[in-house]
Amino acid sequence: MNFPLQLSRFLVSLGLIATSAFSTANQDTKYAEPGFILSSIKPLQLIAADINQGVIESVSLLPPGASPHAYALRPSQIKKIHAATAIYWVDPLLESFVKKSFNQYADKSFALAALTVKPLATTTAEALDHTLETPEQHALHSDEEEAHSEHEEEHNTDTHLEDEQDAHQGHDDHQHSPVIHQHKYQGKDLHIWLSPAKALQIAKLMQLNSTKLFPQHSALLAANYQRFEQNINDLDFQLNAQFNTLRGLGFLVFHDGYSRFVEHYQLNQLAAITLNPSKRSGAKHLAQLRDVINEDKPVCIFSEPQFSAASVKTLVRNSAVNIAQLDPLATDINVDKDRYVSFMKHFAQQFIDCLGSSSP
Ligand SMILES: [Zn+2]
Numbered sequence: 001m002n003f004p005l006q007l008s009r010f011l012v013s014l015g016l017i018a019t020s021a022f023s024t025a026n027q028d029t030k031y032a033e034p035g036f037i038l039s040s041i042k043p044l045q046l047i048a049a050d051i052n053q054g055v056i057e058s059v060s061l062l063p064p065g066a067s068p069h070a071y072a073l074r075p076s077q078i079k080k081i082h083a084a085t086a087i088y089w090v091d092p093l094l095e096s097f098v099k100k101s102f103n104q105y106a107d108k109s110f111a112l113a114a115l116t117v118k119p120l121a122t123t124t125a126e127a128l129d130h131t132l133e134t135p136e137q138h139a140l141h142s143d144e145e146e147a148h149s150e151h152e153e154e155h156n157t158d159t160h161l162e163d164e165q166d167a168h169q170g171h172d173d174h175q176h177s178p179v180i181h182q183h184k185y186q187g188k189d190l191h192i193w194l195s196p197a198k199a200l201q202i203a204k205l206m207q208l209n210s211t212k213l214f215p216q217h218s219a220l221l222a223a224n225y226q227r228f229e230q231n232i233n234d235l236d237f238q239l240n241a242q243f244n245t246l247r248g249l250g251f252l253v254f255h256d257g258y259s260r261f262v263e264h265y266q267l268n269q270l271a272a273i274t275l276n277p278s279k280r281s282g283a284k285h286l287a288q289l290r291d292v293i294n295e296d297k298p299v300c301i302f303s304e305p306q307f308s309a310a311s312v313k314t315l316v317r318n319s320a321v322n323i324a325q326l327d328p329l330a331t332d333i334n335v336d337k338d339r340y341v342s343f344m345k346h347f348a349q350q351f352i353d354c355l356g357s358s359s360p
Contacts, residue, residue: 031057033214037206038084040095040102041068042330043193044112044202046339048088051206051224053337055217056085061098064331067306069255069277071097081105086209088112088202094190110209112202113190194328194347195260196236199340203228231341239265239348246355251300252292252321254307257328267351270296273315277307286315293319300354302326324354 036057039045045060052058061077062068068090081087081101087109092099094113102109192198207225211218243265256272271292274281281289292298293316300322303309312323327333327350330343 031055032217033085035083035085037210038080038087040087040089040098041193042333043328043340043343044088044090046330046333046343047193047199047203047228048206050228050339050341051203051221052210053224054220055210055214055224062329065305065329067277067329068095068097071095073097073101084108085213086110088206090192091190110205112205113192115205189257189259191257191260191328193260194258195264196232196344197264198260199344200229200232203340227338228340231338232344235341235345235348242348242352243267246352249300249355250296250298251302251351251355252289252298253302253326254304254312258326261347265348270298273301273312274307281311289315293321297321300324300351302350302354304328305331322354322357324350326350 032054033056036059037048037052038059038061039048040061042060042062042064045058049058059080061080062071078101081098082105084105085108087102087105089095089098089102089109089111091111091113092103095102102111193202203225207221211221214221247266248268250268250270252270253272255274255277257277258269258272261267262269271289273289275285298321301312301316301324303312303323303325305325305327306329309323309325316323327347330347333339333343333346335342
């Protein structure tokens with residue numbers, strides 16, 4: 001349809017020509033398909049963008065720097081949810097601010113914490129419905145997860161995406177740190193994007209879902225996933241080596257959201273400053289933290305860009321501990337290729353720099 005320019009403007013102003021408030025100016029050249037994939041938080045958006053590169057745009061619902069633990073939706077964001085082609089989020093317990101809205105779109109939204117992708121070698125897009133488990137089905141696997149935490153089975157090279165299993169096999173060194181490696185979370189920490197193994201699962205799920213939506217782009221989606229998997233495995237191999245000499249060094253984190261990463265790389269997290277980031281820590285908890293600082297002598301305390309560092313500074317007054325920052329929501333990541341692996345690299349480097357700087 002070729003309207004004269006003035007007529008087009010007139011019709012647009014009346015709302016008679018559909019315009020998407022969310023499309024970018026150069027979408028036609030960057031993405032084969034109109035519309036967009038919506039992720040609740042930026043780290044999920046980075047995975048979605050890597051997988052859907054060249055196919056469809058990926059956007060984040062939460063603005064950079066906002067914490068999913070305390071957020072209220074705006075009307076423009078509710079419109080975005082309505083218009084999205086597919087929606088990814090973690091869990092109603094993590095992003096409670098979108099629980100009601102996302103549940104209204106159950107047909108196109110995926111709560112990733114409750115979903116497990118399996119068996120990957122034979123999974124096709126047509127089989128997607130059967131590979132996505134409901135939370136009830138997932139509960140049936142909790143026994144398996146506990147069996148996993150005992151680390152009695154051998155690592156299977158073909159199924160390295162299983163929950164909490166390392167993306168690289170062969171470092172069976174759990175015996176050297178029985179106290180450090182407590183598995184107190186039993187795979188229930190909802191900050192799932194901080195586990196490289198879980199990120200691979202998420203990426204696989206997104207690939208399968210997009211292949212179902214856009215079968216004409218199945219080859220590109222498969223290539224995007226392969227690149228993602230290769231990048232993660234390479235980084236994981238590198239990080240395991242880099243963390244080798246840092247595993248015993250104690251540190252404190254700001255909020256209790258790092259167990260996926262800490263357990264994956266078997267690091268020595270001594271405590272979290274806040275157990276609930278939307279509340280102030282109580283006097284009793286602060287006293288316990290001071291005991292940990294005095295007795296266990298952590299090497300680092302990590303604050304976060306989302307929260308005020310004032311409480312951290314007060315805590316470490318008169319002690320030699322280093323203060324550094326972790327960015328679990330990828331606030332500072334601005335790349336347009338290999339986005340998730342860039343984030344993970346940057347995130348891990350924050351640990352490596354701080355713990356490494358104080359090695360004797
Ligand atoms: Zn958190």
